[in-house]
Structure formats: structure tokens, C-alpha cells
Amino acid sequence: MVSIKDVAKEAGVGLGTVSRVINKSGPVKDSTRVKVEKAIKALNYKPNEVARSFKMQQTHSVALIIPTLWHPFFSKFAYHTEKELAANGYKLIVCNSQNEAEKEINYISMLEKNKIDGLITITYTHDLDQYISSHLPIVSIDRHFTQDVVYVTSDNETGGKVAVKELVKRGSCELAYLGSVSAIKNESVKRVAGFKKEAELHRCNYHTLVVEEPVKDIYKTVLRFLEDHPKVDGIFAMNDKWAKIIIRTLKELGKNVPQDVQVIGYDGITSSKDEELTFSTIKQPVPDMAAQAVQALIKIIKGKETEQKIVLPVTFFEGNSTRSEKQG
Amino acid sequence: MVSIKDVAKEAGVGLGTVSRVINKSGPVKDSTRVKVEKAIKALNYKPNEVARSFKMQQTHSVALIIPTLWHPFFSKFAYHTEKELAANGYKLIVCNSQNEAEKEINYISMLEKNKIDGLITITYTHDLDQYISSHLPIVSIDRHFTQDVVYVTSDNETGGKVAVKELVKRGSCELAYLGSVSAIKNESVKRVAGFKKEAELHRCNYHTLVVEEPVKDIYKTVLRFLEDHPKVDGIFAMNDKWAKIIIRTLKELGKNVPQDVQVIGYDGITSSKDEELTFSTIKQPVPDMAAQAVQALIKIIKGKETEQKIVLPVTFFEGNSTRSEKQG
Numbered sequence: 001m002v003s004i005k006d007v008a009k010e011a012g013v014g015l016g017t018v019s020r021v022i023n024k025s026g027p028v029k030d031s032t033r034v035k036v037e038k039a040i041k042a043l044n045y046k047p048n049e050v051a052r053s054f055k056m057q058q059t060h061s062v063a064l065i066i067p068t069l070w071h072p073f074f075s076k077f078a079y080h081t082e083k084e085l086a087a088n089g090y091k092l093i094v095c096n097s098q099n100e101a102e103k104e105i106n107y108i109s110m111l112e113k114n115k116i117d118g119l120i121t122i123t124y125t126h127d128l129d130q131y132i133s134s135h136l137p138i139v140s141i142d143r144h145f146t147q148d149v150v151y152v153t154s155d156n157e158t159g160g161k162v163a164v165k166e167l168v169k170r171g172s173c174e175l176a177y178l179g180s181v182s183a184i185k186n187e188s189v190k191r192v193a194g195f196k197k198e199a200e201l202h203r204c205n206y207h208t209l210v211v212e213e214p215v216k217d218i219y220k221t222v223l224r225f226l227e228d229h230p231k232v233d234g235i236f237a238m239n240d241k242w243a244k245i246i247i248r249t250l251k252e253l254g255k256n257v258p259q260d261v262q263v264i265g266y267d268g269i270t271s272s273k274d275e276e277l278t279f280s281t282i283k284q285p286v287p288d289m290a291a292q293a294v295q296a297l298i299k300i301i302k303g304k305e306t307e308q309k310i311v312l313p314v315t316f317f318e319g320n321s322t323r324s325e326k327q328g
Numbered sequence: 329m330v331s332i333k334d335v336a337k338e339a340g341v342g343l344g345t346v347s348r349v350i351n352k353s354g355p356v357k358d359s360t361r362v363k364v365e366k367a368i369k370a371l372n373y374k375p376n377e378v379a380r381s382f383k384m385q386q387t388h389s390v391a392l393i394i395p396t397l398w399h400p401f402f403s404k405f406a407y408h409t410e411k412e413l414a415a416n417g418y419k420l421i422v423c424n425s426q427n428e429a430e431k432e433i434n435y436i437s438m439l440e441k442n443k444i445d446g447l448i449t450i451t452y453t454h455d456l457d458q459y460i461s462s463h464l465p466i467v468s469i470d471r472h473f474t475q476d477v478v479y480v481t482s483d484n485e486t487g488g489k490v491a492v493k494e495l496v497k498r499g500s501c502e503l504a505y506l507g508s509v510s511a512i513k514n515e516s517v518k519r520v521a522g523f524k525k526e527a528e529l530h531r532c533n534y535h536t537l538v539v540e541e542p543v544k545d546i547y548k549t550v551l552r553f554l555e556d557h558p559k560v561d562g563i564f565a566m567n568d569k570w571a572k573i574i575i576r577t578l579k580e581l582g583k584n585v586p587q588d589v590q591v592i593g594y595d596g597i598t599s600s601k602d603e604e605l606t607f608s609t610i611k612q613p614v615p616d617m618a619a620q621a622v623q624a625l626i627k628i629i630k631g632k633e634t635e636q637k638i639v640l641p642v643t644f645f646e647g648n649s650t651r652s653e654k655q656g
Contacts, residue, residue, distance in 0.1 A: 069404075273399075
């Protein structure tokens with residue numbers, strides 16, 4: 001029976017190269033690819049044998065790069081990623097990048113050397129695009145790379161629209177969006193875009209405060225904004241961290257939440273399974289985002305087709321920072 | 329030069345077996361061990377060559393077994409473990425056991441097969457003792473196995489004593505300990521032991537409520553206790569989760585915290601680096617626990633001696649649920 005070794009010998013290349021060509025799982029020069037494909041034809045090497053040989057070479061491990069594990073969103077995402085990987089026979093390697101590109105590049109290099117099978121990244125560092133290749137099995141969360149790297153995101157624009165809809169339905173029409181923006185393109189800018197579109201649709205007044213990251217003192221920024229805009233009666237915050245600070249600051253200013261001002265956050269992540277959400281927010285479908293990222297990655301590892309962009313629906317969670325519809 | 333292969337050939341065993349004998353890093357039959365040791369002597373195989381050969385075989389990966397990543401204590405511990413491992417050239421594999429022994433045993437088996445170099449476990453499952461061997465490179469957190477497995481813990485007994493000292497210093501002497509207990513022996517039972525000793529030392533009245541896990545409804549349990557013990561003016565909670573519920577329940581009962589009742593928790597873990605502690609608690613030294621666990625594990629992997637029990641000091645964090653010393 002013809003083996004992958006025979007193909008490698010015939011083509012005059014290494015086993016890893018043959019595997020990458022067959023599985024489209026890594027960078028290969030065009031001339032090399034042609035050599036390998038010729039060898040496969042010449043030897044009449046069969047696909048099911050390919051699958052078996054390839055399987056032998058896999059590490060059955062996938063790395064997840066996140067800024068830090070010590071954070072509710074990332075720890076919840078990592079938790080669900082590990083669950084989904086384990087169910088599919090893969091181990092999870094975790095890397096806290098702490099936004100250091102060097103540590104991230106190191107993992108991309110491990111991937112190129114077939115020391116790991118795939119990579120899921122949540123990253124906001126600069127200059128990573130040149131290292132990321134659409135030939136590598138990589139799935140990105142929220143961030144859009146210039147290369148055609150597959151990415152998974154929650155539906156941020158609809159999230160912004162839903163927040164406005166819920167605020168208006170409950171009686172607010174002097175609206176504000178408060179948040180920050182990173183120099184790295186990511187999907188969260190669509191939250192404010194959705195907010196604006198929907199506010200215009202309802203002919204509501206609206207204000208936006210978008211501060212460049214890193215934000216030194218969110219609290220002071222929020223306080224100044226609220227003092228300058230006393231008429232605002234409905235706020236959409238870029239995430240739950242901002243929402244919590246906004247709610248606290250409103251109370252300090254003697255405003256009643258939700259009677260005087262309604263607030264809706266974004267994320268809807270508690271710090272553990274046992275904890276409950278309290279205030280109103282747009283919930284990201286974290287378990288589904290993790291599962292879909294893993295499923296897309298496994299498809300790429302196995303050389304199958306997958307969608308380039310996976311957008312998952314968000315939901316409104318009704319907490320204690322919005323009024324009931326009747327009250328509104 | 330004599331190689332590890334020569335030793336394996338001479339002894340009639342595999343390379344992995346020789347490595348396990350040399351590095352005391354895995355289970356080997358006594359008769360096999362004797363054969364390998366004879367071969368080493370016969371060939372005059374040298375230690376520095378051993379170290380080099382062994383290094384070639386390492387995976388440079390360590391697995392961390394925790395009940396779940398989606399939890400402030402475990403995610404913070406995993407964060408610091410990865411940081412310390414990365415600084416020492418090791419990757420971190422994470423396993424959410426969800427208290428399933430089967431998943432844990434699978435990782436112990438990977439360790440036996442040299443697919444990972446070492447294991448750090450935080451586990452509360454039954455019947456694990458038979459799979460854990462002191463010959464394997466394993467470090468346990470909080471839990472004491474019957475085998476001489478190295479373990480790292482915070483100083484729980486002193487934590488209980490410090491809590492009472494701080495409550496008494498601030499004017500409370502009608503004390504209570506509230507918490508749960510697991511069927512699996514772990515170090516947290518020492519918190520209540522320290523509490524009792526110190527309360528007796530100060531001749532304070534004290535009550536303890538220790539409920540068997542799993543606790544169905546902590547809130548109801550706490551409420552009933554507080555209603556039954558209206559005189560209690562100082563409470564030590566087994567952990568911050570209990571402390572939060574106790575503080576909330578006291579407020580619902582119309583009691584003022586800390587003026588009427590002081591409360592001290594245990595853990596002192598926030599859900600992210602940015603968040604701040606608010607109430608008073610005994611802080612576990614999580615960064616140091618992770619670092620010491622990694623350092624001990626690397627010593628074991630390299631066949632060096634290490635302490636069998638590593639106990640790390642806790643500190644009192646003064647938050648808003650205890651009075652100032654002057655007030656007390």
C-alpha cells in the first residue's frame with residue numbers, strides 16, 4: 001500500500017509538507033505544491049489513506065490566545081472552548097498574551113511547525129496581520145484580519161439596534177452611547193453604528209461619547225459626560241464594565257435607575273456559572289461563539305470548506321436597569 | 329559516548345522506561361527498575377548526558393485540571409500558572425473537569441504515557457487516590473492525597489485565626505462561622521478549626537454552621553441561621569461567595585454592616601485585574617500559590633527534591649464590612 005512517506009520521497013519533500021498540501025493546513029510554495037500533487041497522482045495515493053496518515057501526525061491540540069484568562073468574558077469563552085474541543089478529542093492550550101505581540105507570534109510559529117493543530121485568537125495587538133496567513137488553521141474572534149482569516153463574532157450592529165429599540169419601547173428618547181474605541185479594527189465599533197441607525201429611525205435625539213483606548217479613568221469620563229448631558233434618559237454602554245460605572249455614577253448624581261435614566265450594557269457575562277445577571281444588557285452568545293469557532297477550526301484542520309465570517313445573534317436580557325414595558 | 333538508547337538496549341526496555349527510572353517521573357515495576365539501574369552502572373552512563381537526553385523527550389507542556397475555568401478563583405489561578413509556566417518555557421493545557429473523575433483520570437493516563445510532562449490539579453472528586461501516584465510529577469492544590477503527592481495550600485488555619493483576631497480587635501465577641509464541607513478531605517476545614525481556637529483564646533461566644541455539600545440554597549440556610557442567632561455581631565464566612573450572601577441577607581434583615589454585624593470572607597479574589605475588592609476578607613496569595621506549584625512541579629519533573637507540603641501565608645484585607653479599629 002502506498003504511504004504518505006512514499007509520496008514525500010517521490011516529491012523530494014518532508015512529510016509535513018505533504019500533509020500541508022493534502023490538508024491545505026499550512027503555507028507551501030506553489031512549485032512545491034505542484035511537485036507533491038504530481039507525486040500523489042503518479043503513485044495513485046488514496047484519500048482515505050491520506051486521512052489515516054494525517055491523523056497519525058496530528059497533535060490533537062489547539063491553542064487559544066486571549067489577552068488574559070483572569071477576566072469573565074475570556075474565562076467563560078475559554079471554558080466553553082475547552083468543552084467543545086474535548087468533545088471532539090482535542091486538548092486546549094491556553095496563552096495569556098497580555099497584549100504582547102511577541103507571545104502571539106510565538107504561537108503562530110508553533111502552528112507553522114505543526115506543533116499544534118490550530119489556533120483560536122482573541123487579539124487586539126498591532127502588526128499581527130503580517131504573521132497571520134489564511135493558509136494556516138486559524139479562527140479569529142471579533143477581529144477582522146486583512147487576510148481571509150475565518151472569524152466569529154456576535155451581531156454587534158443588531159445589538160446596538162436592539163438596545164435602542166428596548167430603550168424607546170420603555171419610554172426613553174433622549175439617548176446616549178458611551179464607550180471607547182481601539183486603534184485595532186474590531187467588531188465592537190458596529191455597536192455604535194447600530195445605535196445611531198436605530199436612534200435616527202425613531203427620530204430620537206442622541207449623543208455619542210467614544211474615547212480612544214486606553215482610557216485612563218472611565219469614571220471621570222462618564223461623570224463629566226453625565227453632568228454635561230443632564231437631559232439624557234436612556235444610555236447604551238459599549239460593554240457591561242461601562243454600564244456598571246454609568247449606573248453607579250448616575251446614582252451618585254442623585255438620579256434614579258431606571259426611573260430617571262435607563263441603562264443597557266453589552267456582554268451579559270457573569271464571572272461564574274452560579275452568579276446571576278442583575279442589570280439590563282445585550283447578551284453575547286458565548287457558548288455558541290466558542291462552539292462555532294471550534295467547529296470552523298476543525299473543518300479547516302481537516303481541509304473542509306467553512307464560511308469566512310460567522311455572525312451569531314444576540315439577545316436582550318431584561319434586568320433592573322430598564323423599566324418594564326408598561327411603565328415605559 | 330553512551331546514550332540513553334544504549335541503556336534501553338542493555339536493559340531490554342523502552343526509552344520511556346529508562347527516562348522514568350532516571351527521572352523518577354512515572355510508574356515502573358521494581359524488577360524493571362533494577363534492570364535499568366544495572367544497565368546504567370554497567371555502561372557507566374553519566375548524569376549530564378541523562379539530563380540532555382531526557383530534555384529531548386519532553387513535551388514542555390503541563391496540564392492544569394480545575395473544576396471550571398469560568399470562575400474567578402480558578403481563572404485567576406490558571407492565569408498565574410500560565411504566566412509562570414511560560415516564563416519557564418512550558419505550555420499550559422487546561423482541563424475543565426466539571427468534577428468528573430473520568431476526565432481527570434484521562435489526564436493522569438496522558439502523564440503516564442509521557443504525553444505531558446506534569447500535572448497540577450485542583451480536584452474535589454471521589455476515588456481519585458488510586459490513580460494518583462507519588463511517582464508521577466503531580467502537584468495538588470488544597471487537597472491532600474493519601475499518597476505522598478506534593479501539595480500547595482494557603483494557610484487556612486491561620487486565616488481562621490486572623491479573621492477572629494480582626495473581628496475581636498474591632499469590637500465583636502459574639503461570633504459565628506458559616507460555611508459548607510465537602511466529603512473530600514481538603515484544607516478548607518482548617519479555616520473553621522482556626523476560627524474555633526482563636527475564639528476560645530479570646531473567650532468569645534461562638535456558633536458554627538457547617539453544611540454538607542452540595543448546598544441546595546445557601547441564601548435560605550444563611551437566613552435561617554441569622555434569624556435564629558440575632559445576637560451574633562461578628563461573622564467569618566468560609567469564602568467570599570458565602571460572605572456576599574451573608575452581607576446581603578443581613579441588610580435584608582435590617583441590620584447594618586459593619587455597625588451592627590461585621591463580616592469577613594475568605595479568598596479575596598476579584599473577577600479581573602481591573603476590579604477592586606470591596607468587603608473585608610482573608611486574601612489567598614493566588615499568584616504565589618501558582619508560582620510555587622509550578623516551581624515544585626518543575627523540580628519534580630527534573631528529578632530534584634522538593635518539599636512535600638507548601639503552606640503560604642494569607643493576609644487580611646480591610647474592606648467596608650468591618651469597622652475601623654478605633655470604632656471597634
